[in-house]
Amino acid sequence: MGAFFLPYNISFVDIVMTMKLGFIGTGKIASSVITGICNSNIKFKKIIISKRNNKTSLSLKKRFKKIIINKSNQYIVDNSDWVFLSITPSVGEKIIKNLSFNSKQTIISFISTITLSKLKKMIKVNADIVRAIPLPPISIKKGPIPICPPNKKVKNFFNKIGSTIEIKNERLSINFWSTSGMMASYYNMLREMSDWLVKKGINKRDAQRYITSLFLALSEDAVIHSKKELKFLVKESQTPRGLNQQGLNEMTKKGVYKSVISTLNSIHKRLNK
Secondary structure (H helix, E strand, O other): OOOOOOOOOOOHHHHHHOOEEEEEOOOHHHHHHHHHHHOOOOOOOEEEEEOOOHHHHHHHHHHOOOEEEEOOHHHHHHOOOEEEEOOOHHHHHHHHHHOOOOOOOEEEEOOOOOOHHHHHHHHOOOOEEEEEOOOHHHHHOOOEEEEEOOOHHHHHHHHOOOEEEEOOOHHHHHHHHHHHOOHHHHHHHHHHHHHHHHHOOOOHHHHHHHHHHHHHHHHHHHHHOOOOOHHHHHHHOOOOOOHHHHHHHHHHHOOHHHHHHHHHHHHHHHHOO
């Protein structure tokens, strides 16, 4: 195979720098991903975002100089090398089939219930199509990003703003979508404990800082010891007749953990429809 040469005045860096990213939808996830990108070492020429959520769009443009806002979804598609679909399933069903994509694009969908096969039919061209599951902590370049199918360039991209997990089987990826549906429940648990402290006389700011810092530390400890089975962390955090043993026993008897599994099964069932 012969060597590959670039014109004398073009470098690989120049090629990367010309990459244009487009976001259809400007909700919480899109905003978090865009923030992560703009605060990372990912090289790009510009990010074109939709005007769908005007407040979010204007906030992003104010914070980052390479942001361009356009109200036309087709304009975003026509002027982007990578197109990110960050809209609700119902909106996606309505608008994607009416957009004209090209086969040289990379299309990344954050839509929870539209499958790859359905996306391919709606997009109509033989482009690289990947489903991804980013979550809000991507804004601070934290957290896992499952992608399906495996794609080297998409993996390398997301590795710069999180930790990419490649999934070969789309049916298996539904399991990750299911667990991502517990995010609000987790935040609400933190809120309940913080509010409880406030009712006991703790300053609201101190209560929230304590609860969020505590569970951040516990999560980081679990990640560090991730080679161990989680059941060992459960065991090691208890002492006979101690406070943690009491808390675990009472929540188990009240069916809290069975409720978690029941909810996961319910979300999983919805995603499989």
